[in-house]
Amino acid sequence: QLSQRLMKVAEYVQQGAVVADIGSDHAYLPCHLVHIGTASRAVAGEIVKGPYESARKQVHEEGLNDKIVVRLAPGLEAVEPEDGVTAVTIAGMGGTLIASILAEGNHRLDGVERLILQPNIHAQAIRQWAVDNDWHIVAEDILKEKDKIYEIIVLEPSPHRVELDAKQLLFGPFLLKSRGETFKEKWQRESTQWKAIAERMDKAEETPDIRTKKEQLLQKIALMEEV
Ligand code: SAM
Structure with missing residues:
Protein backbone atom coordinates (compact mmCIF):
# COMPACT_ATOMS: atom_id res chain seq x y z
CA GLN A 1 0.00 0.00 0.00
CA LEU A 2 1.44 3.32 -1.13
CA SER A 3 1.72 6.10 1.46
CA GLN A 4 -0.96 8.80 1.38
CA ARG A 5 1.85 11.22 0.65
CA LEU A 6 2.87 9.48 -2.58
CA MET A 7 -0.79 8.86 -3.49
CA LYS A 8 -1.32 12.60 -3.33
CA VAL A 9 1.75 13.24 -5.50
CA ALA A 10 0.36 10.71 -8.01
CA GLU A 11 -2.95 12.59 -8.21
CA TYR A 12 -1.18 15.54 -9.81
CA VAL A 13 0.51 13.57 -12.59
CA GLN A 14 -1.22 14.21 -15.89
CA GLN A 15 -3.01 11.32 -17.63
CA GLY A 16 -0.81 9.61 -20.21
CA ALA A 17 2.39 11.17 -18.93
CA VAL A 18 5.87 9.75 -19.35
CA VAL A 19 7.21 10.18 -15.84
CA ALA A 20 10.70 10.54 -14.42
CA ASP A 21 10.76 9.94 -10.67
CA ILE A 22 14.03 11.27 -9.30
CA GLY A 23 15.25 9.85 -5.98
CA SER A 24 12.86 6.98 -6.49
CA ASP A 25 14.16 4.67 -3.74
CA HIS A 26 11.95 1.55 -4.13
CA ALA A 27 10.31 2.97 -7.27
CA TYR A 28 6.93 2.67 -5.53
CA LEU A 29 5.64 5.85 -7.14
CA PRO A 30 6.43 5.03 -10.80
CA CYS A 31 5.16 1.45 -10.30
CA HIS A 32 1.88 2.80 -8.93
CA LEU A 33 1.55 5.35 -11.75
CA VAL A 34 2.03 2.71 -14.43
CA HIS A 35 -0.28 0.23 -12.66
CA ILE A 36 -3.18 2.66 -12.44
CA GLY A 37 -2.64 3.70 -16.06
CA THR A 38 -1.75 7.33 -15.37
CA ALA A 39 1.77 6.93 -16.75
CA SER A 40 2.40 5.10 -20.00
CA ARG A 41 6.10 4.67 -19.20
CA ALA A 42 8.50 5.82 -16.51
CA VAL A 43 12.11 6.36 -15.57
CA ALA A 44 13.18 5.79 -11.97
CA GLY A 45 16.39 7.64 -11.09
CA GLU A 46 18.53 6.93 -8.04
CA ILE A 47 21.91 8.26 -6.98
CA VAL A 48 22.65 5.57 -4.37
CA LYS A 49 23.42 1.95 -5.24
CA GLY A 50 21.28 0.34 -2.49
CA PRO A 51 18.02 2.12 -3.34
CA TYR A 52 18.81 1.69 -7.05
CA GLU A 53 18.97 -2.09 -6.52
CA SER A 54 15.72 -1.97 -4.53
CA ALA A 55 14.05 -0.06 -7.36
CA ARG A 56 15.22 -2.60 -9.95
CA LYS A 57 13.98 -5.45 -7.79
CA GLN A 58 10.60 -3.82 -7.25
CA VAL A 59 10.08 -3.08 -10.95
CA HIS A 60 11.06 -6.65 -11.81
CA GLU A 61 8.76 -8.17 -9.15
CA GLU A 62 5.84 -6.08 -10.37
CA GLY A 63 6.49 -7.27 -13.93
CA LEU A 64 7.06 -3.73 -15.18
CA ASN A 65 10.48 -4.12 -16.82
CA ASP A 66 9.04 -3.20 -20.22
CA LYS A 67 7.49 0.03 -18.91
CA ILE A 68 9.93 1.32 -16.30
CA VAL A 69 13.66 1.84 -16.72
CA VAL A 70 15.73 2.27 -13.56
CA ARG A 71 18.92 4.32 -13.83
CA LEU A 72 21.76 4.94 -11.41
CA ALA A 73 22.48 8.65 -11.89
CA PRO A 74 22.53 11.94 -9.99
CA GLY A 75 19.37 14.02 -10.32
CA LEU A 76 18.04 14.69 -13.79
CA GLU A 77 21.01 12.95 -15.42
CA ALA A 78 18.74 9.91 -15.20
CA VAL A 79 16.65 11.50 -17.97
CA GLU A 80 17.68 11.03 -21.63
CA PRO A 81 16.18 13.19 -24.42
CA GLU A 82 14.82 10.09 -26.19
CA ASP A 83 12.78 9.16 -23.09
CA GLY A 84 10.29 11.87 -24.01
CA VAL A 85 9.57 12.62 -20.35
CA THR A 86 6.57 14.92 -19.81
CA ALA A 87 6.33 14.86 -16.01
CA VAL A 88 8.99 14.85 -13.32
CA THR A 89 8.26 13.85 -9.72
CA ILE A 90 10.71 14.49 -6.89
CA ALA A 91 9.44 13.55 -3.43
CA GLY A 92 10.60 12.97 0.11
CA MET A 93 13.65 15.27 0.15
CA GLY A 94 14.38 18.75 1.43
CA GLY A 95 13.27 21.66 -0.74
CA THR A 96 16.83 22.92 -1.05
CA LEU A 97 18.00 19.59 -2.48
CA ILE A 98 15.03 19.44 -4.86
CA ALA A 99 15.77 22.99 -6.05
CA SER A 100 19.44 22.14 -6.61
CA ILE A 101 18.51 19.02 -8.61
CA LEU A 102 16.28 21.21 -10.82
CA ALA A 103 18.96 23.90 -11.16
CA GLU A 104 21.69 21.44 -12.11
CA GLY A 105 19.49 19.53 -14.55
CA ASN A 106 17.57 22.49 -15.97
CA HIS A 107 18.71 21.67 -19.53
CA ARG A 108 17.07 18.25 -19.23
CA LEU A 109 13.63 19.73 -18.62
CA ASP A 110 12.91 20.46 -22.31
CA GLY A 111 9.55 18.95 -23.18
CA VAL A 112 8.57 18.50 -19.53
CA GLU A 113 5.06 19.85 -19.04
CA ARG A 114 4.75 19.45 -15.30
CA LEU A 115 6.88 19.09 -12.17
CA ILE A 116 5.26 17.53 -9.12
CA LEU A 117 7.46 18.21 -6.11
CA GLN A 118 7.03 17.14 -2.52
CA PRO A 119 9.57 18.80 -0.22
CA ASN A 120 9.73 17.57 3.37
CA ILE A 121 11.02 20.95 4.50
CA HIS A 122 11.92 24.36 3.03
CA ALA A 123 9.41 24.46 0.18
CA GLN A 124 10.39 28.11 -0.24
CA ALA A 125 13.59 27.10 -2.08
CA ILE A 126 11.46 25.44 -4.77
CA ARG A 127 9.14 28.45 -5.14
CA GLN A 128 12.19 30.70 -5.49
CA TRP A 129 13.68 28.41 -8.15
CA ALA A 130 10.36 28.45 -10.01
CA VAL A 131 10.21 32.26 -10.06
CA ASP A 132 13.81 32.53 -11.27
CA ASN A 133 13.39 29.92 -14.00
CA ASP A 134 10.00 30.83 -15.48
CA TRP A 135 7.93 28.03 -14.02
CA HIS A 136 4.69 28.92 -12.28
CA ILE A 137 2.74 27.19 -9.57
CA VAL A 138 -0.51 25.65 -10.85
CA ALA A 139 -1.48 23.82 -7.65
CA GLU A 140 -0.33 23.23 -4.09
CA ASP A 141 -1.45 20.73 -1.52
CA ILE A 142 -0.70 19.89 2.08
CA LEU A 143 -1.34 16.72 4.02
CA LYS A 144 -0.62 15.12 7.36
CA GLU A 145 0.44 11.50 7.63
CA LYS A 146 1.75 9.83 10.78
CA ASP A 147 1.88 13.24 12.43
CA LYS A 148 4.20 14.64 9.76
CA ILE A 149 3.04 17.45 7.52
CA TYR A 150 3.98 17.47 3.84
CA GLU A 151 3.59 20.07 1.11
CA ILE A 152 3.20 19.40 -2.61
CA ILE A 153 4.00 21.98 -5.26
CA VAL A 154 2.95 21.52 -8.89
CA LEU A 155 4.76 23.60 -11.52
CA GLU A 156 4.24 24.20 -15.22
CA PRO A 157 6.39 26.23 -17.63
CA SER A 158 5.40 29.86 -17.96
CA PRO A 159 6.11 32.11 -20.96
CA HIS A 160 7.26 34.83 -18.56
CA ARG A 161 8.50 35.35 -15.03
CA VAL A 162 5.76 35.06 -12.40
CA GLU A 163 6.74 36.96 -9.27
CA LEU A 164 5.81 35.85 -5.76
CA ASP A 165 5.95 38.16 -2.76
CA ALA A 166 7.66 37.23 0.52
CA LYS A 167 4.49 35.74 2.00
CA GLN A 168 3.69 33.69 -1.10
CA LEU A 169 7.26 32.37 -1.22
CA LEU A 170 7.16 31.21 2.37
CA PHE A 171 3.60 29.93 2.69
CA GLY A 172 2.74 29.16 -0.94
CA PRO A 173 0.25 31.23 -2.96
CA PHE A 174 -2.43 28.52 -3.17
CA LEU A 175 -2.00 27.26 0.40
CA LEU A 176 -2.16 30.83 1.63
CA LYS A 177 -5.49 31.31 -0.11
CA SER A 178 -7.12 28.15 1.19
CA ARG A 179 -5.63 28.26 4.73
CA GLY A 180 -6.86 24.80 5.68
CA GLU A 181 -6.53 23.14 9.08
CA THR A 182 -3.31 21.31 8.20
N1 SAM B 1 10.96 9.50 -3.50
C1 SAM B 1 10.79 8.48 -2.48
C2 SAM B 1 9.68 8.86 -1.55
O1 SAM B 1 9.22 10.00 -1.61
O2 SAM B 1 9.26 8.03 -0.73
C3 SAM B 1 12.08 8.24 -1.71
C4 SAM B 1 12.49 9.35 -0.81
S1 SAM B 1 14.04 9.01 -0.06
C5 SAM B 1 13.89 9.76 1.49
C6 SAM B 1 15.14 10.03 -0.97
C7 SAM B 1 15.86 9.27 -2.05
O3 SAM B 1 16.48 10.20 -2.94
C8 SAM B 1 16.96 8.38 -1.54
O4 SAM B 1 16.78 7.09 -2.02
C9 SAM B 1 18.25 9.02 -2.07
O5 SAM B 1 19.23 8.08 -2.39
C10 SAM B 1 17.75 9.73 -3.31
N2 SAM B 1 18.53 10.90 -3.72
C11 SAM B 1 19.06 11.88 -2.95
N3 SAM B 1 19.68 12.79 -3.70
C12 SAM B 1 19.54 12.41 -4.99
C13 SAM B 1 19.98 12.93 -6.24
N4 SAM B 1 20.69 14.05 -6.32
N5 SAM B 1 19.66 12.25 -7.36
C14 SAM B 1 18.94 11.11 -7.30
N6 SAM B 1 18.51 10.56 -6.15
C15 SAM B 1 18.80 11.20 -5.01
Whole structure:
Protein backbone atom coordinates (compact mmCIF):
# COMPACT_ATOMS: atom_id res chain seq x y z
CA GLN A 1 0.00 0.00 0.00
CA LEU A 2 1.44 3.32 -1.13
CA SER A 3 1.72 6.10 1.46
CA GLN A 4 -0.96 8.80 1.38
CA ARG A 5 1.85 11.22 0.65
CA LEU A 6 2.87 9.48 -2.58
CA MET A 7 -0.79 8.86 -3.49
CA LYS A 8 -1.32 12.60 -3.33
CA VAL A 9 1.75 13.24 -5.50
CA ALA A 10 0.36 10.71 -8.01
CA GLU A 11 -2.95 12.59 -8.21
CA TYR A 12 -1.18 15.54 -9.81
CA VAL A 13 0.51 13.57 -12.59
CA GLN A 14 -1.22 14.21 -15.89
CA GLN A 15 -3.01 11.32 -17.63
CA GLY A 16 -0.81 9.61 -20.21
CA ALA A 17 2.39 11.17 -18.93
CA VAL A 18 5.87 9.75 -19.35
CA VAL A 19 7.21 10.18 -15.84
CA ALA A 20 10.70 10.54 -14.42
CA ASP A 21 10.76 9.94 -10.67
CA ILE A 22 14.03 11.27 -9.30
CA GLY A 23 15.25 9.85 -5.98
CA SER A 24 12.86 6.98 -6.49
CA ASP A 25 14.16 4.67 -3.74
CA HIS A 26 11.95 1.55 -4.13
CA ALA A 27 10.31 2.97 -7.27
CA TYR A 28 6.93 2.67 -5.53
CA LEU A 29 5.64 5.85 -7.14
CA PRO A 30 6.43 5.03 -10.80
CA CYS A 31 5.16 1.45 -10.30
CA HIS A 32 1.88 2.80 -8.93
CA LEU A 33 1.55 5.35 -11.75
CA VAL A 34 2.03 2.71 -14.43
CA HIS A 35 -0.28 0.23 -12.66
CA ILE A 36 -3.18 2.66 -12.44
CA GLY A 37 -2.64 3.70 -16.06
CA THR A 38 -1.75 7.33 -15.37
CA ALA A 39 1.77 6.93 -16.75
CA SER A 40 2.40 5.10 -20.00
CA ARG A 41 6.10 4.67 -19.20
CA ALA A 42 8.50 5.82 -16.51
CA VAL A 43 12.11 6.36 -15.57
CA ALA A 44 13.18 5.79 -11.97
CA GLY A 45 16.39 7.64 -11.09
CA GLU A 46 18.53 6.93 -8.04
CA ILE A 47 21.91 8.26 -6.98
CA VAL A 48 22.65 5.57 -4.37
CA LYS A 49 23.42 1.95 -5.24
CA GLY A 50 21.28 0.34 -2.49
CA PRO A 51 18.02 2.12 -3.34
CA TYR A 52 18.81 1.69 -7.05
CA GLU A 53 18.97 -2.09 -6.52
CA SER A 54 15.72 -1.97 -4.53
CA ALA A 55 14.05 -0.06 -7.36
CA ARG A 56 15.22 -2.60 -9.95
CA LYS A 57 13.98 -5.45 -7.79
CA GLN A 58 10.60 -3.82 -7.25
CA VAL A 59 10.08 -3.08 -10.95
CA HIS A 60 11.06 -6.65 -11.81
CA GLU A 61 8.76 -8.17 -9.15
CA GLU A 62 5.84 -6.08 -10.37
CA GLY A 63 6.49 -7.27 -13.93
CA LEU A 64 7.06 -3.73 -15.18
CA ASN A 65 10.48 -4.12 -16.82
CA ASP A 66 9.04 -3.20 -20.22
CA LYS A 67 7.49 0.03 -18.91
CA ILE A 68 9.93 1.32 -16.30
CA VAL A 69 13.66 1.84 -16.72
CA VAL A 70 15.73 2.27 -13.56
CA ARG A 71 18.92 4.32 -13.83
CA LEU A 72 21.76 4.94 -11.41
CA ALA A 73 22.48 8.65 -11.89
CA PRO A 74 22.53 11.94 -9.99
CA GLY A 75 19.37 14.02 -10.32
CA LEU A 76 18.04 14.69 -13.79
CA GLU A 77 21.01 12.95 -15.42
CA ALA A 78 18.74 9.91 -15.20
CA VAL A 79 16.65 11.50 -17.97
CA GLU A 80 17.68 11.03 -21.63
CA PRO A 81 16.18 13.19 -24.42
CA GLU A 82 14.82 10.09 -26.19
CA ASP A 83 12.78 9.16 -23.09
CA GLY A 84 10.29 11.87 -24.01
CA VAL A 85 9.57 12.62 -20.35
CA THR A 86 6.57 14.92 -19.81
CA ALA A 87 6.33 14.86 -16.01
CA VAL A 88 8.99 14.85 -13.32
CA THR A 89 8.26 13.85 -9.72
CA ILE A 90 10.71 14.49 -6.89
CA ALA A 91 9.44 13.55 -3.43
CA GLY A 92 10.60 12.97 0.11
CA MET A 93 13.65 15.27 0.15
CA GLY A 94 14.38 18.75 1.43
CA GLY A 95 13.27 21.66 -0.74
CA THR A 96 16.83 22.92 -1.05
CA LEU A 97 18.00 19.59 -2.48
CA ILE A 98 15.03 19.44 -4.86
CA ALA A 99 15.77 22.99 -6.05
CA SER A 100 19.44 22.14 -6.61
CA ILE A 101 18.51 19.02 -8.61
CA LEU A 102 16.28 21.21 -10.82
CA ALA A 103 18.96 23.90 -11.16
CA GLU A 104 21.69 21.44 -12.11
CA GLY A 105 19.49 19.53 -14.55
CA ASN A 106 17.57 22.49 -15.97
CA HIS A 107 18.71 21.67 -19.53
CA ARG A 108 17.07 18.25 -19.23
CA LEU A 109 13.63 19.73 -18.62
CA ASP A 110 12.91 20.46 -22.31
CA GLY A 111 9.55 18.95 -23.18
CA VAL A 112 8.57 18.50 -19.53
CA GLU A 113 5.06 19.85 -19.04
CA ARG A 114 4.75 19.45 -15.30
CA LEU A 115 6.88 19.09 -12.17
CA ILE A 116 5.26 17.53 -9.12
CA LEU A 117 7.46 18.21 -6.11
CA GLN A 118 7.03 17.14 -2.52
CA PRO A 119 9.57 18.80 -0.22
CA ASN A 120 9.73 17.57 3.37
CA ILE A 121 11.02 20.95 4.50
CA HIS A 122 11.92 24.36 3.03
CA ALA A 123 9.41 24.46 0.18
CA GLN A 124 10.39 28.11 -0.24
CA ALA A 125 13.59 27.10 -2.08
CA ILE A 126 11.46 25.44 -4.77
CA ARG A 127 9.14 28.45 -5.14
CA GLN A 128 12.19 30.70 -5.49
CA TRP A 129 13.68 28.41 -8.15
CA ALA A 130 10.36 28.45 -10.01
CA VAL A 131 10.21 32.26 -10.06
CA ASP A 132 13.81 32.53 -11.27
CA ASN A 133 13.39 29.92 -14.00
CA ASP A 134 10.00 30.83 -15.48
CA TRP A 135 7.93 28.03 -14.02
CA HIS A 136 4.69 28.92 -12.28
CA ILE A 137 2.74 27.19 -9.57
CA VAL A 138 -0.51 25.65 -10.85
CA ALA A 139 -1.48 23.82 -7.65
CA GLU A 140 -0.33 23.23 -4.09
CA ASP A 141 -1.45 20.73 -1.52
CA ILE A 142 -0.70 19.89 2.08
CA LEU A 143 -1.34 16.72 4.02
CA LYS A 144 -0.62 15.12 7.36
CA GLU A 145 0.44 11.50 7.63
CA LYS A 146 1.75 9.83 10.78
CA ASP A 147 1.88 13.24 12.43
CA LYS A 148 4.20 14.64 9.76
CA ILE A 149 3.04 17.45 7.52
CA TYR A 150 3.98 17.47 3.84
CA GLU A 151 3.59 20.07 1.11
CA ILE A 152 3.20 19.40 -2.61
CA ILE A 153 4.00 21.98 -5.26
CA VAL A 154 2.95 21.52 -8.89
CA LEU A 155 4.76 23.60 -11.52
CA GLU A 156 4.24 24.20 -15.22
CA PRO A 157 6.39 26.23 -17.63
CA SER A 158 5.40 29.86 -17.96
CA PRO A 159 6.11 32.11 -20.96
CA HIS A 160 7.26 34.83 -18.56
CA ARG A 161 8.50 35.35 -15.03
CA VAL A 162 5.76 35.06 -12.40
CA GLU A 163 6.74 36.96 -9.27
CA LEU A 164 5.81 35.85 -5.76
CA ASP A 165 5.95 38.16 -2.76
CA ALA A 166 7.66 37.23 0.52
CA LYS A 167 4.49 35.74 2.00
CA GLN A 168 3.69 33.69 -1.10
CA LEU A 169 7.26 32.37 -1.22
CA LEU A 170 7.16 31.21 2.37
CA PHE A 171 3.60 29.93 2.69
CA GLY A 172 2.74 29.16 -0.94
CA PRO A 173 0.25 31.23 -2.96
CA PHE A 174 -2.43 28.52 -3.17
CA LEU A 175 -2.00 27.26 0.40
CA LEU A 176 -2.16 30.83 1.63
CA LYS A 177 -5.49 31.31 -0.11
CA SER A 178 -7.12 28.15 1.19
CA ARG A 179 -5.63 28.26 4.73
CA GLY A 180 -6.86 24.80 5.68
CA GLU A 181 -6.53 23.14 9.08
CA THR A 182 -3.31 21.31 8.20
CA PHE A 183 -1.79 24.53 6.90
CA LYS A 184 -2.61 26.26 10.19
CA GLU A 185 -1.21 23.38 12.19
CA LYS A 186 2.03 23.40 10.18
CA TRP A 187 2.66 27.09 10.77
CA GLN A 188 1.67 26.94 14.42
CA ARG A 189 4.26 24.19 14.88
CA GLU A 190 6.89 26.21 12.96
CA SER A 191 6.22 29.41 14.86
CA THR A 192 6.59 27.62 18.22
CA GLN A 193 9.98 26.36 17.01
CA TRP A 194 11.06 29.75 15.65
CA LYS A 195 10.15 31.48 18.88
CA ALA A 196 12.16 28.97 20.90
CA ILE A 197 15.15 29.51 18.61
CA ALA A 198 14.81 33.30 18.81
CA GLU A 199 14.74 33.06 22.60
CA ARG A 200 17.91 30.96 22.64
CA MET A 201 19.54 33.49 20.33
CA ASP A 202 18.64 36.25 22.78
CA LYS A 203 20.68 34.47 25.42
CA ALA A 204 23.65 33.76 23.13
CA GLU A 205 26.48 36.20 22.59
CA GLU A 206 25.60 38.38 19.60
CA THR A 207 27.89 37.83 16.62
CA PRO A 208 27.09 39.38 13.19
CA ASP A 209 26.10 35.93 11.98
CA ILE A 210 23.66 35.39 14.84
CA ARG A 211 22.28 38.90 14.36
CA THR A 212 21.52 38.23 10.65
CA LYS A 213 19.94 34.87 11.45
CA LYS A 214 17.86 36.42 14.18
CA GLU A 215 16.68 39.21 11.90
CA GLN A 216 15.61 36.62 9.31
CA LEU A 217 13.79 34.69 11.97
CA LEU A 218 11.99 37.75 13.33
CA GLN A 219 10.97 38.62 9.79
CA LYS A 220 9.47 35.15 9.37
CA ILE A 221 7.70 35.40 12.72
CA ALA A 222 6.27 38.79 11.67
CA LEU A 223 5.00 37.32 8.36
CA MET A 224 3.55 34.39 10.25
CA GLU A 225 1.67 36.62 12.69
CA GLU A 226 0.28 38.67 9.82
CA VAL A 227 -1.01 35.53 8.14
N1 SAM B 1 10.96 9.50 -3.50
C1 SAM B 1 10.79 8.48 -2.48
C2 SAM B 1 9.68 8.86 -1.55
O1 SAM B 1 9.22 10.00 -1.61
O2 SAM B 1 9.26 8.03 -0.73
C3 SAM B 1 12.08 8.24 -1.71
C4 SAM B 1 12.49 9.35 -0.81
S1 SAM B 1 14.04 9.01 -0.06
C5 SAM B 1 13.89 9.76 1.49
C6 SAM B 1 15.14 10.03 -0.97
C7 SAM B 1 15.86 9.27 -2.05
O3 SAM B 1 16.48 10.20 -2.94
C8 SAM B 1 16.96 8.38 -1.54
O4 SAM B 1 16.78 7.09 -2.02
C9 SAM B 1 18.25 9.02 -2.07
O5 SAM B 1 19.23 8.08 -2.39
C10 SAM B 1 17.75 9.73 -3.31
N2 SAM B 1 18.53 10.90 -3.72
C11 SAM B 1 19.06 11.88 -2.95
N3 SAM B 1 19.68 12.79 -3.70
C12 SAM B 1 19.54 12.41 -4.99
C13 SAM B 1 19.98 12.93 -6.24
N4 SAM B 1 20.69 14.05 -6.32
N5 SAM B 1 19.66 12.25 -7.36
C14 SAM B 1 18.94 11.11 -7.30
N6 SAM B 1 18.51 10.56 -6.15
C15 SAM B 1 18.80 11.20 -5.01
